[in-house]
Amino acid sequence: MRDVLLVRYGEVFLKGANRPHFLKVLTDNIKRAVKPLGGRVWLSDSRVYVSDFTDLAATVDRVSKVFGVYSVSPAVETEKDIDVIAAEAVNLMKGYSGTFKVQGKRSDKKFPMNSMEIAAEIGHQVLEANPALKVDVHKPQHKLMVEIRDNAYLCVEEIMAVGGMPMGTGGKAALLLSGGIDSPVAGYQLMKRGVRMCAIHFQSPPYTGELAKDKVLQLAKKLAFYSGGMRVYLVPFTKCQLEIHEKCPDELGTLITRRFMMRIAQRIAKDFGALALITGESLGQVASQTMEALCCTDAVVDMPVFRPLIGLDKTEIMEIANRIDTYETSILPYEDCCTVFTPRHPVTKPKLDTMPKVESRLDVDALVEEAVQGTEMVIVEP
């Protein structure tokens, strides 16, 4: 008999011929997550198991944050002997009261009892040993799961995990990380779909300071927890902003700035091997996020731009930010490059065909090139 953690995976189930690959990645990611705590991880018979851990609560916490994991249950592993299993079941249900049911499951068809018989026998013995329990097979308060596989496994609690797809199975992308509330959430949403990513941050000294950079690296660190390390590209953006401010109409300033960011980001993304850009835009949130404005920013890049927050309200975004623990860092009050020359009245319905004319006053290619050349890369460890 020993304690193990039973890990169920979600959508990976739906995969066909690719399933072994997804499961290998998922198992490796769980291994990486529990490594600091010790613990053996193995895949067997459509479950991932963790054993030999030192701290159950910490192991549960880490495993339940691995993308691709549907739920986890602290479980007891015993030999496949109905008396031994029953004794363990009685022991496990000792502290419980109220209604319960036993759910049997038998993937080892050589085991002499079928699922129904297992459930009936175990339920009977538990009921005799603990008078505080009553059977309710329809809406039980507690569900004792008994699974007969390579060994027998018993568990009562099921802790829901993050779900999603295993990190690394969703391709590579580049996240535009500003330091605000939205962009870390956007990154998280796509990491959840298995996307590995780098972050790109624009800095505008002397209009932004060292604290703003530190804040972005802190946010990247929070995200790096999920991916096991993250590259952050720091782009010197002052010159672009000053040129735009000097030569372009004020009301178009933010939009043209966004277009520069996208151009530079695409260059860096391609170097990184990314196939898409990710931004934290939400439709209509600010002037540069109206549908017309998004058309103008998309027009300067040829890779897809993923905007996972496009249909979310600010409150919904804040809720996720709180859950992934980036909110408190995001609201630190350091000026970022987006707020440096905010025009008083930005256009909300820009016309795409006016953009090239306005931008012809600038040496776009040279400015982009200079920013890309001056970019500094930092690797952030979780």
Added chain:
Amino acid sequence: MAQAYLDNSATTRPCEAAIEAVTACLREGWYNPSSVYRPSVEAFRRVREAREKVLRAVRGEGCDAIFTSGGTEANNLAVLGAVNRMRGRQVVAVSAVEHPSVLAACEALERQGHDVRRIGVSLGGELDWEALEQALSDGASLVSVMQVNNETGWLLGGERLHDFVNGRALVHVDGVQGFLRVPFDMKWADLYTLSGHKIHGPKGVGALVVKKGVKLEPRQIGGGQEGGWRSGTENTPGILGLAAAIDAMLALGADMPERLMQKKLRLIRGIREAVPEATVNGAAPEASAPHIVNIGFPGVRGEVMLHALEGEGVYVSTGSACSSKKLKVSAVLTAAGLAPGRAEWAVRFSLSPHTTDDEIDYAAARAGELYRQLVRFQRR
């Protein structure tokens, strides 16, 4: 590495003597001054000598000095400790431009039901004497005014304040920004706050000097150290480091403040030559503290100037905190009547006796060049 460190009101570089004293105490003199064997008694004696040094530095022979964790604790102890020892509802007068450790203590007093009067200060550094008179005639029992304002260098708490109050209330002077750079005499106050790291000593140590007979309610209770006013094993490395820093400052001679003033005037001249539009926010330079000057660079936000100077190795500060949504400007400058738009341009330079002419000239020249570049780009 800094080419010019001109943020000495934030903190100062510890002097060699202070570093020496701290490490020697950690290595050899680490015994508990409350124990009774020889090395402990030696530690006790050292702390007593340090206390005498503090008192001599403010002509406070005959007063007590309570060592604290720094200026904030000493200010809290002075304001809350004094009022909490009095019976009934008190009237307390403070200047509106005090350090947050005094203002927050006053807010706590208001929550207890006391009547706090915030006395305004003009841009020229003049207390609103009429309002102070009103508070005193309403029976104010404590007046707390800083010796030197940290953002502007205004000289506020001193002989003139003492003569005006004339014994009608207890007087507390927060001397954190003035100690040893502007002479002080305990004749002028009942309570005086000082801090180690503003005079090239270590952080985490300060003192409240208390005139004999003044009653205080302790804020930290326990083993009864510091005469029962501040329990907790004495921070001997900090205290001896502070004492060493005081010695080193005094060794610079009685004319040090005057030399410091000359440095400040040199800086102002240099900046004005490079940036004729620059303005001094506050009192006339000669009539304010010798080491602090607040300068407005019209059209350039202080924070931007700060980061630009940082890029050249010149470290300064702004009075203002900034938020990405709303620009907050210096509460001190706006309280004194400076328009928020102008307060946004403010940069504080603060010097030390160790600041060199080279640092000053370098900073002034860089400020001039950067200003020319930055003033072209203003938020429209």
